[in-house]
Amino acid sequence: MSLGCAACPVRDRAACSVLAEDERDALARLGRLRTVRRGETLFSAGSDPAACATLTSGALKIASYGADGAEHILALVHPAGFVGELFQPFVHHDVVALVDSTLCVFAGPDMAAAIEHYPALARALLRRTQEDLHASRSIQALAGRNSGRARVAGMVLAFAQAASDSPCHPAPRFDLPLSRGEMANMVGLTIETVSRQLTALERAGAIARDGKRGIELLDPALLAAACD
Amino acid sequence: MSLGCAACPVRDRAACSVLAEDERDALARLGRLRTVRRGETLFSAGSDPAACATLTSGALKIASYGADGAEHILALVHPAGFVGELFQPFVHHDVVALVDSTLCVFAGPDMAAAIEHYPALARALLRRTQEDLHASRSIQALAGRNSGRARVAGMVLAFAQAASDSPCHPAPRFDLPLSRGEMANMVGLTIETVSRQLTALERAGAIARDGKRGIELLDPALLAAACD
DNA sequence: CGACTCCTTGAGGTAATTCAACTTGTGTGG
DNA sequence: CCACACAAGTTGAATTACCTCAAGGAGTCG
Numbered sequence: 001m002s003l004g005c006a007a008c009p010v011r012d013r014a015a016c017s018v019l020a021e022d023e024r025d026a027l028a029r030l031g032r033l034r035t036v037r038r039g040e041t042l043f044s045a046g047s048d049p050a051a052c053a054t055l056t057s058g059a060l061k062i063a064s065y066g067a068d069g070a071e072h073i074l075a076l077v078h079p080a081g082f083v084g085e086l087f088q089p090f091v092h093h094d095v096v097a098l099v100d101s102t103l104c105v106f107a108g109p110d111m112a113a114a115i116e117h118y119p120a121l122a123r124a125l126l127r128r129t130q131e132d133l134h135a136s137r138s139i140q141a142l143a144g145r146n147s148g149r150a151r152v153a154g155m156v157l158a159f160a161q162a163a164s165d166s167p168c169h170p171a172p173r174f175d176l177p178l179s180r181g182e183m184a185n186m187v188g189l190t191i192e193t194v195s196r197q198l199t200a201l202e203r204a205g206a207i208a209r210d211g212k213r214g215i216e217l218l219d220p221a222l223l224a225a226a227c228d
Numbered sequence: 229m230s231l232g233c234a235a236c237p238v239r240d241r242a243a244c245s246v247l248a249e250d251e252r253d254a255l256a257r258l259g260r261l262r263t264v265r266r267g268e269t270l271f272s273a274g275s276d277p278a279a280c281a282t283l284t285s286g287a288l289k290i291a292s293y294g295a296d297g298a299e300h301i302l303a304l305v306h307p308a309g310f311v312g313e314l315f316q317p318f319v320h321h322d323v324v325a326l327v328d329s330t331l332c333v334f335a336g337p338d339m340a341a342a343i344e345h346y347p348a349l350a351r352a353l354l355r356r357t358q359e360d361l362h363a364s365r366s367i368q369a370l371a372g373r374n375s376g377r378a379r380v381a382g383m384v385l386a387f388a389q390a391a392s393d394s395p396c397h398p399a400p401r402f403d404l405p406l407s408r409g410e411m412a413n414m415v416g417l418t419i420e421t422v423s424r425q426l427t428a429l430e431r432a433g434a435i436a437r438d439g440k441r442g443i444e445l446l447d448p449a450l451l452a453a454a455c456d
Numbered sequence: 457c458g459a460c461t462c463c464t465t466g467a468g469g470t471a472a473t474t475c476a477a478c479t480t481g482t483g484t485g486g
Numbered sequence: 487c488c489a490c491a492c493a494a495g496t497t498g499a500a501t502t503a504c505c506t507c508a509a510g511g512a513g514t515c516g
Contacts, residue, residue, distance in 0.1 A: 062365070064365070064369045066373070066456060067456045068456060072368075072369050072372045072373075074365045074368050074369060075365065085358060085362060086354075086355075086358060087355045087358055087359070088359075088362060092362060092365075092366075093365060115351060115354070116347075116351070119344075119347035119350060122350040122351050122354055123343060123344070123350050125354055126314075126343070126350055126353055126354040126357060127314075127315045129354060129357045129358055129361060130313060130314060130315055130316070130357055131315070131316075132361055133357060133360055133361045133364060134313060134316060134320060136361060136364040136365055136368065137290070137292070137302045137320075137321060137364055138320075139368065140300075140302050140364065140367065140368045140371065141300050141302060143368065143371065143372055143416070144300045144371055144413075144414075144415075144416040145294070145300075145416070146416060146472095146473080147503090148503075148504065179462070179463090180462075180463060181462085181463095185372075188371070188372040188373070188374065188416075189504080189505090190504075190505060190506085191462090191463080191464095192463095192464080192465085192504090192505075192506085193503090193504060193505075195463060195464055195465080196464085196465080196504095198464095199464075199465085211512095211513090212462070212463065212513080228295045228296060374504090374505080375471085376471075376472065407494070407495090408494075408495060408496095409495095417472075417473090418472075418473060418474080419494090419495080419496095420472090420473075420474085420496080420497085421472060421473075423495060423496055423497080424472095424496085426496095427496075427497085439481090440480085440481080440494070440495065
């Protein structure tokens with residue numbers, strides 16, 4: 001099936017946007033569009049080695065699962081993001097759709113060949129991967145804080161910034177992209193602790209909750225102060 | 229100063245090893261060899277944006293520091309590893325030498341130009357960065373476990389595998405690359421807890437300690453079982 | 457309306473932190 | 487060479503914070 005790059009919502013932000021029109025069309029013929037529903041697993045740990053994808057709409061989580069089945073969320077993927085361990089023999093982490101999503105999926109070897117053929121694509125993916133690496137380390141720093149208050153506050157602040165249009169200022173009003181359980185799995189706490197810390201932040205006047213996932217930033221400075 | 233690639237201990241493993249002889253020599257003229265002593269900071273968060281380096285000998289840690297000065301170790305860098313946030317406007321994380329180290333340092337723009345000029349270099353760095361990303365997420369999964377026992381056991385096992393020549397089997401005898409405090413900062417525990425868990429693992433018969441940093445793996449399976 | 461999922465709140469137990477003392481190892485200088 | 491100081495690690499006791507278990511709301515869907 002054709003990918004219809006012309007109608008792609010991330011055509012000017014994804015890695016492939018660095019290619020010329022005809023190059024991108026050639027690449028598009030190697031890939032296929034796929035839709036995954038909320039909760040559906042795109043890649044599974046230990047499964048077929050080589051596949052990768054650009055997220056065109058929706059949201060994904062990258063997670064590992066302990067022996068007891070406990071989920072640990074390692075990263076979130078937003079539209080125009082790239083997922084796939086190109087050079088690893090096995091997939092190590094699961095990729096699951098947080099909401100209904102559409103992706104542009106490529107077979108590993110095809111993408112490897114494309115990287116050989118289009119140097120600009122390799123550079124774009126290098127840039128994106130370095131950004132992912134930085135994001136991963138930021139989450140690591142967040143989850144490594146000792147206080148549960150700091151972890152929850154930092155996570156809320158990170159979501160506020162991710163939800164904002166401007167790169168610096170956090171959005172004053174946004175929806176949490178994760179359930180309580182997922183938030184807990186991301187920063188290494190329990191559902192109950194996350195819930196309690198949110199109510200504590202609300203009582204402190206830093207945030208206001210609107211429904212289960214709505215958050216209003218009443219006092220960003222106070223929230224930031226809670227991140228220490 | 230000349231870099232002397234011919235004598236470089238990582239000349240066949242570092243990213244630049246994918247270049248032809250003359251290409252590598254040309255790249256070498258853009259970089260400079262630098263030695264840093266144990267504890268010395270190579271890059272500092274917030275400092276001049278663009279510099280990067282390949283580690284030729286020694287070991288580095290990548291760390292972030294909280295408002296109160298608490299260190300959080302995000303990654304370890306081994307010889308042939310690459311450090312530097314090429315595309316970020318600011319450096320976000322400190323890079324500190326764990327032991328006396330030598331590096332091949334490049335100015336950011338020079339390396340960016342080299343990446344433009346040598347597609348193979350871009351691909352090599354992409355591969356290396358994806359591996360770093362995977363390693364980062366592994367540490368994240370390790371530090372996110374709830375039990376302190378599991379974190380320390382997993383960390384010891386990871387060090388054993390890193391110290392081994394063969395990629396699969398852990399080294400039966402090795403030295404911890406980090407102090408107790410650094411180990412604690414890496415997995416989000418305190419010095420005392422790390423110490424207690426190590427003695428507990430020793431009493432359980434999983435490991436034996438030899439001096440402050442020496443570790444002997446008595447029962448790898450038992451150690452692995454403690455990682456759940 | 458009832459079943460379900462998700463979230464909140466409470467009470468009690470437990471594991472990690474904190475504070476503190478002591479040990480060990482290392483290097484320096486008398 | 488020994489004494490001393492200093493850094494790093496271990497161990498103990500008490501506290502705190504998070505986890506576990508449990509019950510009860512709030513929203514959604516058939």
